[in-house]
Each structure stands twice: as C-alpha cells, then as structure tokens.
Amino acid sequence: MTAMVKAEGVHKSFGPTHVLKGVDLEVAPREVFCVVGPSGSGKSTFLRCINHLEKINAGRLYVDGHLVGYRQHGNKLHELKDKEVAAQRRDIGMVFQRFNLFPHMTALENVMEAPVQVKRESKATARERAMRLLDRVGLADKAGGYPTQLSGGQQQRVAIARALAMEPKLMLFDEPTSALDPELVGEVLDVMRDLAESGMTMLVVTHEMGFAREVGDALVFMDDGAVVESGHPRDVLTNPQHQRTKTFLSKVL
Numbered sequence: 001m002t003a004m005v006k007a008e009g010v011h012k013s014f015g016p017t018h019v020l021k022g023v024d025l026e027v028a029p030r031e032v033f034c035v036v037g038p039s040g041s042g043k044s045t046f047l048r049c050i051n052h053l054e055k056i057n058a059g060r061l062y063v064d065g066h067l068v069g070y071r072q073h074g075n076k077l078h079e080l081k082d083k084e085v086a087a088q089r090r091d092i093g094m095v096f097q098r099f100n101l102f103p104h105m106t107a108l109e110n111v112m113e114a115p116v117q118v119k120r121e122s123k124a125t126a127r128e129r130a131m132r133l134l135d136r137v138g139l140a141d142k143a144g145g146y147p148t149q150l151s152g153g154q155q156q157r158v159a160i161a162r163a164l165a166m167e168p169k170l171m172l173f174d175e176p177t178s179a180l181d182p183e184l185v186g187e188v189l190d191v192m193r194d195l196a197e198s199g200m201t202m203l204v205v206t207h208e209m210g211f212a213r214e215v216g217d218a219l220v221f222m223d224d225g226a227v228v229e230s231g232h233p234r235d236v237l238t239n240p241q242h243q244r245t246k247t248f249l250s251k252v253l
C-alpha cells in the first residue's frame with residue numbers, strides 16, 4: 001500500500017537556521033497521524049513543506065507516491081511547473097491555528113470560494129456542497145454569517161469545511177485548537193473526530209493529548225527538527241522511551 005505521506009531524511013534551513021534535520025516518517029492512508037513536540041521543533045515547517053509553502057533542501061518528500069514539487073527522470077529531479085504544483089496542492093487541505101477566513105465573505109461564500117475559483121465549478125454545485133459541509137460541521141444555520149459574527153470555534157469549523165470543499169485526499173492540521181478559548185476546543189475536536197471516522201487521512205500537529213490518545217492511530221514526538229520517538233499514541237504517551245519525550249510530556253499532560 002502506498003503511503004499517503006512519506007518523508008525520507010527531509011532537511012530544511014532558513015538561511016543559517018537548520019530547522020528540519022532529517023525527518024523520517026510515514027503516514028498510511030486513512031490514518032490519523034499526530035505530531036507533538038515543543039515549540040520551535042519544526043512541526044509547522046514540516047507541514048508547510050508538504051503543502052508547498054516551503055521547499056525542502058534535501059531528502060525526499062512524497063504525497064500519495066508522488067514527489068512533492070519535483071518529477072524524477074533517472075536520477076535527476078526536475079522542478080514541477082506552477083500548474084503542476086497547483087494540481088498537487090489541490091489534493092491537500094490545510095487548517096491553521098488562526099482560521100484565516102476571508103473576512104468580507106459569509107461562511108457559505110468562504111466554503112464555495114475555492115471550488116468556484118480554482119476548479120471552475122458552477123456556483124450551484126459549489127453551493128450545494130458547501131451547504132452539505134456546513135451542515136456536517138454543525139453550522140448550517142450560520143451559512144449567511146460573516147466571520148466576525150462567529151465564535152472562534154465556529155470560524156475554525158468553517159475553515160475545516162472550506163478545506164474539505166476541495167475534496168482533498170489529505171488534511172493537514174496545524175494546532176487547530178491552540179488559538180481557541182478552552183470551552184470552544186471540544187466542538188472543533190468533535191468535527192475532527194467525525195472526519196477521522198469517515199476515513200480521511202489526517203496529519204495533526206496538536207497539544208491535545210486526549211485527542212491524540214483517543215483518535216490517533218500513530219504519533220511522533222518531534223524535537224530539534226527530527227523525530228525522536230514514534231509509535232501508537234497510547235504507547236508513546238503512557239510509556240515514553242526517551243528522556244526528551246518524558247520531559248515534554250510531563251509539562252503538557
């Protein structure tokens with residue numbers, strides 16, 4: 001079975017700052033794969049590389065068996081053209097810590113936007129799917145609301161619906177609940193749990209260890225730009241093997 005995400009010795013530097021120092025991991029299709037680790041360990045940078053927001057400097061990164069950003073000819077790599085990069089990106093949904101909704105558009109318009117603009121879908125088709133997705137995240141009654149009229153939890157649920165509107169094969173979540181008031185975290189995690197049950201492949205950077213333990217199929221602990229420890233969330237969280245993992249978990253659990 002082809003891995004949905006495969007990283008082999010992935011390195012990324014920003015000028016002199018060496019951020020990813022050989023990341024190796026493999027996410028299977030339909031898996032909920034959690035990434036935990038201290039601030040500055042490179043978690044966001046890694047997700048951004050998968051989604052073409054950053055370019056790796058060395059190693060190999062594959063999504064669904066395809067090299068990210070390159071085509072291989074013999075042992076030479078050729079950079080993909082903008083159009084080909086756009087095609088790769090279409091298959092990946094990303095949800096950020098900050099919800100980044102378009103402020104001048106309603107919830108419905110936010111969810112319709114990419115299918116209409118990027119896929120040239122008809123408005124009727126896009127609207128129908130957007131309504132279905134808003135219903136799925138429990139916000140059918142907020143379709144006409146603008147982001148400022150929605151709570152943080154509601155905005156994040158709209159952001160998830162917006163990502164799903166492109167019918168991605170992979171969803172990336174970068175600390176999707178970290179910017180939320182504590183009482184709003186649960187509603188977003190519930191939506192993510194439903195999505196997981198529907199079989200979506202999800203790569204989730206999170207500090208929500210309860211979610212990781214209950215919903216996660218796999219978990220890696222990242223520190224200083226590399227994977228320190230990996231396994232089933234229950235095992236890593238209850239019986240960490242490395243001192244760095246133990247120290248981190250003692251702070252967040």
Ligand code: ADP
Pocket residue numbers: 014017019037038039040041042043044045046
């Ligand atoms: P995490 O998400 O685990 O907190 P990040 O991937 O955001 O970590 O950041 C890892 C390191 O990379 C940090 O030291 C950060 O300052 C640095 N970094 C991230 N993006 C950039 C950038 N665009 N330019 C320079 N340094 C960056």
Ligand code: MG
Pocket residue numbers: 043044045174175
């Ligand atoms: Mg981050």
